[in-house]
Amino acid sequence: MTDRETTGGALDGTAPRTALVFPGQGAQKAGMGQTWRDTASWGLVAEVSEYSGIDVEELLLKTDDETLRRTDLAQIAVFTTEVLAHREAEAAGLLGDVVACAGHSLGEYTALHAAGALPLADTARLVAARGRAMRACAERSPGTMAAVVRLGPETVEALVTQVQEDGGQVWIANVNAPGAIVLSGTAEAVDRLAELALENEGKVIRLAVGGAFHSPLMASAADDVREALAAVHFAAEHLPVVANVDARPYASGEHWRELELNQLTSPVRWEESVRTLADDLGCTRFVELGPGRQLTGMIRRIAKGALTVPVESAAALAKLAAPEAPEAPEAPENPETSGTPEPR
Incomplete structure (x- = not known):
């Protein structure tokens, strides 16, 4: 070290x-x-x-x-x-x-x-x-949020665009880290994007939140x-x-x-x-x-x-x-879970 x-x-x-x-x-x-x-x-x-x-x-x-x-x-x-x-x-x-x-x-x-x-x-x-x-x-405007893992930002953006073109209300809400993107939108639109993510070998994790924060x-x-x-x-x-x-x-x-x-x-x-x-x-x-x-x-x-x-x-x-307490890097975190609890 x-x-x-x-x-x-x-x-x-x-x-x-x-x-x-x-x-x-x-x-x-x-x-x-x-x-x-x-x-x-x-x-x-x-x-x-x-x-x-x-x-x-x-x-x-x-x-x-x-x-x-x-x-x-x-x-x-x-x-x-x-x-x-x-x-x-x-x-x-x-x-x-x-x-x-x-x-x-x-x-x-x-x-x-x-x-x-x-x-x-x-x-x-x-x-x-x-x-x-x-x-x-x-x-007044119910919604939800979800984390997307195992997909790159370009793929996520393409899937969001596809759902939007079909009339769904979903947007990228957080770009937290490589492979850690959070979506906001209506429950129906997020569910539809989750289906598309699975087809592209990705995964969507619904978050326990009270709204579609960081979205229109x-x-x-x-x-x-x-x-x-x-x-x-x-x-x-x-x-x-x-x-x-x-x-x-x-x-x-x-x-x-x-x-x-x-x-x-x-x-x-x-x-x-x-x-x-x-x-x-x-x-x-x-x-x-x-x-x-x-x-x-x-x-x-x-x-x-x-x-x-x-x-x-x-x-x-x-x-x-404490005196002489070392500050050292921690072990890497699981890329599928790190970054998902911080929607807003």
């Missing part, structure tokens, strides 16, 4: 260029706040509850998995655990030389907060408003989110955040209202975003902050040789922050 593989830095010993990344809805699970309950940052939970109007402590400690699938509750719960992980990792000195941030769908809001683009109060209000708007829109079926959510975005103040300058909609880095608050509105109905270009972080911004170390390790699995398939540091719990953080 080389020095770069164990430290994430260059062979000359310079500090690795670090990207902070934050997962999206789908990473939630019952009791996920318990690991952070005894940390110094736990008081942030009460703050987020006040700003959002939701009892977040109840969500993080007592709410069951089925209830946490509700879009508005899942989003504020995941966001809060990401803020806790970020604050604790920062206090422990684990973040290092951070040069950029990115988040998968919902996680983009936490990335904006971590980058200094938004204060906590405004970010929590936005996340709460976004969750409510997306839930209401999904009830989310268009009616834009009005409510637009109003919430108009009420917050973005910093004129902040650490670069790579946007989901075009995989470009932005370091000015003037762009984010439009970007977040577009994100509702546009695909998440996560694979391309990671390449921007690694190739264009020179990041060799990726710190994932929040529940689960889904982004870590994706990143290891995209940025070969990059160091991934998942901070999913206080125990994991303590282990990483």
Whole structure:
């Protein structure tokens, strides 16, 4: 194992260029706040509850998995655990030389907060408003999502076009990693594409989600989110955040209202975003902050040789922050399952 593989830095010993990344809805699970309950940052939970109007402590400690699938509750719960992980990792000195941030769908809001683009109060209000708007829109325009595996992007695009030409409503919603594409659409259109995928030796895995997120079926959510975005103040300058909609880095608050509105109905270009972080911004170390390790699995398939540091719990953080604790690459993940739980 080389020095770069164990430290994430260059062979000359310079500090690795670090990207902070934050997962999206789908990473939630019952009791996920318990690991952070005894940390110094736990008081942030009460703050987020006040700003959002939701009892977040109840969500993080007592709410069951089925209830946490509700879009508005899942989003504020995941966001809060990401803020806790970020604050604790920062206090422990684990973040290092951070040069950029990115988040998968919902996680983009936490990335904006971590980058200094938004204060906590405004970010929590936005996340709460976004969750409510997306839930209401999904009830008006029912849909679903599904992961496609074992098929290349060109084949998936061709199958989507075929279903659309037959009148079906289905779109590519996430391009997460090589071989990991997520679709959004009506249940009937997704079922039809699943049939076509089997004929092409592919496989479609339906996801337990509440709507066809990141597709035109989310268009009616834009009005409510637009109003919430108009009420917050973005910093004129902040650490670069790579946007989901075009995989470009932005370091000015003037762009984010439009970007977040577009994100509702546009695909998440996560694979391309990671390449921007690694190739264009020179990041060799990726710190994932929040529940689960889904982004870590994706990143290891995209940025070969990059160091991934998942901070999913206080125990994991303590282990990483211990004196002389090595940061080493993890084993590769199953390409059929890695990347599928992060639809929004």
